[in-house]
Amino acid sequence: MAGVASGDPRPTGATIWTRAVPPTGTGPVRLSWEVAADEGFSDVAATGTVTATAEGDHTATVAVDGLDPDWHWYYRFSAGSQTSPTGRTRTAPAEGSSPERLRIAFVSCQMFSEGHFTAYRHLLAEDVDLMLHLGDYIYEYGSDSEEYGYHRLRTDPVDHPTDLEGYRAKYRLYRTDPDLRAAHQLLPMAAMWDDHEVYDDYDRFVDPDQRAAAYRAWFEHMPHLPDPTDPSRLHRRLAWGDLADLVLIDLAQYRDTEAPAPFVSTTTEGSVAHDSDRTLLGATQREWLKSTMAASKARWRVLGNPQMLQPLRLVDLDNEITRFVDPDLPPNAGLYLNGTQWDGYQAERRDILSHLVEHGVGDNVVLTGDIHSWWVGGVPLDIDDPNTPTVASEFVGGSITSPSFEQMLNARIPELNSLVRDVAGDLEFVNLFDHGYGVCEITRDAVEVAFRRVDILDPGAGVETMATFSVQRGSPSITRTS
Numbered sequence: 001m002a003g004v005a006s007g008d009p010r011p012t013g014a015t016i017w018t019r020a021v022p023p024t025g026t027g028p029v030r031l032s033w034e035v036a037a038d039e040g041f042s043d044v045a046a047t048g049t050v051t052a053t054a055e056g057d058h059t060a061t062v063a064v065d066g067l068d069p070d071w072h073w074y075y076r077f078s079a080g081s082q083t084s085p086t087g088r089t090r091t092a093p094a095e096g097s098s099p100e101r102l103r104i105a106f107v108s109c110q111m112f113s114e115g116h117f118t119a120y121r122h123l124l125a126e127d128v129d130l131m132l133h134l135g136d137y138i139y140e141y142g143s144d145s146e147e148y149g150y151h152r153l154r155t156d157p158v159d160h161p162t163d164l165e166g167y168r169a170k171y172r173l174y175r176t177d178p179d180l181r182a183a184h185q186l187l188p189m190a191a192m193w194d195d196h197e198v199y200d201d202y203d204r205f206v207d208p209d210q211r212a213a214a215y216r217a218w219f220e221h222m223p224h225l226p227d228p229t230d231p232s233r234l235h236r237r238l239a240w241g242d243l244a245d246l247v248l249i250d251l252a253q254y255r256d257t258e259a260p261a262p263f264v265s266t267t268t269e270g271s272v273a274h275d276s277d278r279t280l281l282g283a284t285q286r287e288w289l290k291s292t293m294a295a296s297k298a299r300w301r302v303l304g305n306p307q308m309l310q311p312l313r314l315v316d317l318d319n320e321i322t323r324f325v326d327p328d329l330p331p332n333a334g335l336y337l338n339g340t341q342w343d344g345y346q347a348e349r350r351d352i353l354s355h356l357v358e359h360g361v362g363d364n365v366v367l368t369g370d371i372h373s374w375w376v377g378g379v380p381l382d383i384d385d386p387n388t389p390t391v392a393s394e395f396v397g398g399s400i401t402s403p404s405f406e407q408m409l410n411a412r413i414p415e416l417n418s419l420v421r422d423v424a425g426d427l428e429f430v431n432l433f434d435h436g437y438g439v440c441e442i443t444r445d446a447v448e449v450a451f452r453r454v455d456i457l458d459p460g461a462g463v464e465t466m467a468t469f470s471v472q473r474g475s476p477s478i479t480r481t482s
C-alpha cells in the first residue's frame with residue numbers, strides 16, 4: 001500500500017485514505033480498515049471494508065464515524081497479506097465543549113522540483129492538532145518547464161498535465177517525498193486548493209474537461225470526501241468545540257477573470273478590479289461565508305483563505321488631487337501588486353468585511369498562502385479611512401518550496417522587506433525571501449503565531465523561528481513578540 005493520510009477531523013470521526021497497489025493487473029482491491037484507540041490495535045473502535053478500483057486510481061477514502069471526540073486514533077488498511085503503515089489521526093472536541101487549545105500548522109505552495117519538503121519534518125515535531133493546507137499542493141510545471149522553476153533540484157517528468165492520467169501522475173510523484181508522506185501519516189490535514197491544482201490563475205472560464213480531470217485527481221488523492229450533493233464544492237467549516245470555527249474558502253473555481261497585474265485603479269483596464277459585480281467566491285459561496293461567519297458562536301473564527309485578504313497597495317492614488325482631476329475615481333484607488341488576490345475583487349471584499357462589522361463579528365484570524373512570502377497585518381474595512389475598524393488579523397505564510405522573491409530576483413535583498421513594509425499598507429512584518437510554515441496556536445483569550453523557516457536545498461536542514469506574534473481576544477491588533 002502506498003501510504004496513508006487523514007483529514008477533516010470532526011467530533012465523531014475523520015476521513016482516512018490510502019492507495020492500494022494491486023499485486024497483479026488493474027483489478028479491484030477489497031480493503032479492510034480498522035481504527036483503534038491504541039497503536040497496538042487492541043482497542044478497536046471502528047472497522048469496515050472499501051473497494052479500491054482502477055476507476056479511482058486504486059485510492060480509497062473513508063469517512064469514519066462513531067468515534068469518541070477529542071482523542072488520537074490509529075488506523076490501518078489491509079488486503080490479503082498486505083497491511084498499510086499505521087496512521088494516526090484525531091477527532092475534534094465535542095460540540096458544545098470548551099477546549100483550551102487548537103494548534104494548527106499552516107502550509108502552502110509546494111513545487112516538487114524546487115526543493116525538499118523538509119518543512120514537513122519539522123512541522124511534525126510541533127505538537128499540532130492539524131495541518132491546514134492552503135493550496136498549490138501540486139504545480140502543473142515539470143522540471144523541464146521553460147515557464148517556471150529555478151532550482152530544478154528534483155525531476156518532475158509531468159509538464160502541464162491536461163488529462164486525468166497527467167494529474168494523477170503529479171499526486172503520485174509528490175507523495176514520494178518522505179517528509180510529506182510522514183506528515184500525512186501522523187497528522188490530519190484540512191486541505192483547500194488554490195490555482196495550481198489545475199493551472200496558474202485559472203478561473204471559472206476554464207476548459208470544463210481539464211478542470212474535471214484535475215479535480216477528480218485531487219479528490220482521489222487527498223484525505224477528503226466530496227459532498228455528494230455538490231461534488232466539486234470544497235468550502236466548509238470545521239468546528240473545534242466552542243473555541244474556534246475553521247472556515248475554509250475556495251478562491252479558485254468560482255472566480256471571475258483576474259485583474260491585470262500590477263494594476264492601476266485609475267486606468268480603464270485596472271479599474272475593472274473595482275467593478276461592483278465581480279466575484280472571487282461566486283454568489284453561493286459568498287452568501288454561505290457571510291452567514292457562516294455571522295452565525296459562528298465560537299470564541300475565534302479562523303479563516304483558511306488561500307490568497308491574501310489585506311490590501312497590498314504600493315502607491316496610494318486616492319487623494320484630494322486625484323479626486324479633483326477625476327471625480328469618478330473608484331474608492332481606494334491605487335497601484336496594486338497582484339490582481340489575482342482579493343485586491344482584484346474590491347467590491348466583494350468590502351461587502352464581506354462590511355457584513356462582519358454590521359453583525360459585530362470580531363476575533364477573526366486569517367491564515368493565508370499563495371504569495372510565497374510572509375506578511376502580517378490587520379485587514380481594515382477601508383484603507384483610506386482611519387476611522388473604520390480593522391476587521392481581522394491576517395498571517396500570510398511563505399511557501400514550502402515554491403519560488404520566493406529570492407529566486408525570482410536571483411538575489412536576497414533584506415532591505416526590500418522593510419521598504420515594502422513601509423509603502424504597502426499597515427503591516428507588522430514582511431519577509432519576501434524565506435520558505436517554511438506557520439504555526440497558529442489558538443487559546444481561550446489569545447492567538448499566537450510563529451513563522452518558521454527551513455532551507456529547501458538541504459534535505460537535512462534545521463528549522464529556525466523568524467518571528468512570533470500575538471493577538472488578544474477582543475482586539476484585532478497584532479503584537480510582535482519576538
Ligand SMILES: [Fe+2]
Nearest residue numbers: 109136370402
Ligand atoms: Fe503558489
